Amino acid sequence: MAPILYMLPASPPVRAVLMTAKCLNIELEQKECNVLAGDQYKEEYLKLNPAHTVPTLVDDGVVIWESAAIMGYLVGKYGKDDSLYPKDVSKRAVIDQLLHFSTSSFTRLLILMKPIILGGQKKSTLTENQAQVDVLFQNLDIVEKILEDKEYLTGDNLTIADLSYVTWISTMTIPFKIEEERFPKVIAWWKRLEKLPCYEINRVGLTIWASRWAGKE
Ligand SMILES: N[C@@H](CCC(=O)N[C@@H](CS)C(=O)NCC(=O)O)C(=O)O
Numbered sequence: 535m536a537p538i539l540y541m542l543p544a545s546p547p548v549r550a551v552l553m554t555a556k557c558l559n560i561e562l563e564q565k566e567c568n569v570l571a572g573d574q575y576k577e578e579y580l581k582l583n584p585a586h587t588v589p590t591l592v593d594d595g596v597v598i599w600e601s602a603a604i605m606g607y608l609v610g611k612y613g614k615d616d617s618l619y620p621k622d623v624s625k626r627a628v629i630d631q632l633l634h635f636s637t638s639s640f641t642r643l644l645i646l647m648k649p650i651i652l653g654g655q656k657k658s659t660l661t662e663n664q665a666q667v668d669v670l671f672q673n674l675d676i677v678e679k680i681l682e683d684k685e686y687l688t689g690d691n692l693t694i695a696d697l698s699y700v701t702w703i704s705t706m707t708i709p710f711k712i713e714e715e716r717f718p719k720v721i722a723w724w725k726r727l728e729k730l731p732c733y734e735i736n737r738v739g740l741t742i743w744a745s746r747w748a749g750k751e
Pocket residue numbers: 545546547569574585586587588589599600601602637641644
């Protein structure tokens with residue numbers, strides 16, 4: 535039986551998991567959990583995921599939430615090799631470091647955008663939250679430094695860290711402009727990822743976000 539993924543296509547962490555599955559060439563049974571409509575608070579869903587977030591994976595009686603954990607699990611269980619998430623302790627630690635950093639940094643984008651998408655707040659509140667926006671861009675400065683002359687975030691190979699970061703960074707471009715002069719390496723890396731077959735999944739989610747954003751004042 536295919537693993538079940540509770541998801542919403544627009545969600546950046548969902549997109550990262552779907553891209554991972556595509557890279558691994560595995561099918562997931564996708565079940566929509568519309569977090570914009572409150573589905574995540576239904577009793578059955580809270581039993582699976584008390585943190586009431588998407589994505590949530592159910593596979594063979596195992597329930598995992600938090601996208602980074604799901605991606606690592608899928609590579610470990612279904613990958614023909616471990617290149618997306620190497621078993622080598624040092625290589626894995628660098629990927630984990632990046633994933634932990636993105637959880638504590640780029641998810642702030644959701645905090646900024648959510649009240650506008652969901653709560654009727656005006657887009658002008660983004661400028662009122664300038665300090666938060668500045669931190670978001672400082673995090674992008676850090677990614678620019680991490681990339682140095684690497685093809686991908688950790689070196690020559692694509693890993694789940696790239697798949698996770700590209701969902702957040704591309705979503706940042708909906709409310710903000712990422713200037714090529716300030717972030718040349720980030721832009722070059724992003725263009726590289728756009729060429730991957732799995733990237734189409736990110737494009738679909740981004741389009742949904744962008745149209746929701748465009749409909750707001
Ligand atoms: N760190 C989590 C973030 C998950 C997350 O915040 N998902 C959002 C959608 S993008 C969500 O489900 N929000 C609903 C809620 O928090 O109630 C992950 O990577 O899985």
